Amino acid sequence: MNQEIDDFKTKVLFVLSHLDSGEVISYGELARQAEHPNHARQVGQILKRLPRDTQLPWHRVVNSKRQISFSEGSAAYYRQKIALEAEGWIICGQRLLAKEAP
């Protein structure tokens, strides 16, 4: 029960920690890889509760449309955008376009 949920969180964080710079993954896909296909929103909850100084690359998680899931202009949006741009992404509004050539 709660054990199950903890496992889920653990797996989510595990998968997340294995993403390389420049990769992105969707909430749903992340949930899927953590063996709970329909828990995309829970992934969001988990990420939002991460400490602000976490090492984990939470910013590499975007929604299925390849967009930043925060409303444009919000503080969270900018944090994520900046982090992604630092990894070479070109971002237009909420949308992630192609990566810059390294």
Next chain:
DNA sequence: CATTGGGCTTAAT
């Protein structure tokens, strides 16, 4: 106990 709202997704227009 029911309602509501989230860093969502998918299918159908």
Next chain:
DNA sequence: AATTAAGCCCAAT
């Protein structure tokens, strides 16, 4: 390609 509607699951209220 963009918008809408219906699903989904947990936690907080």
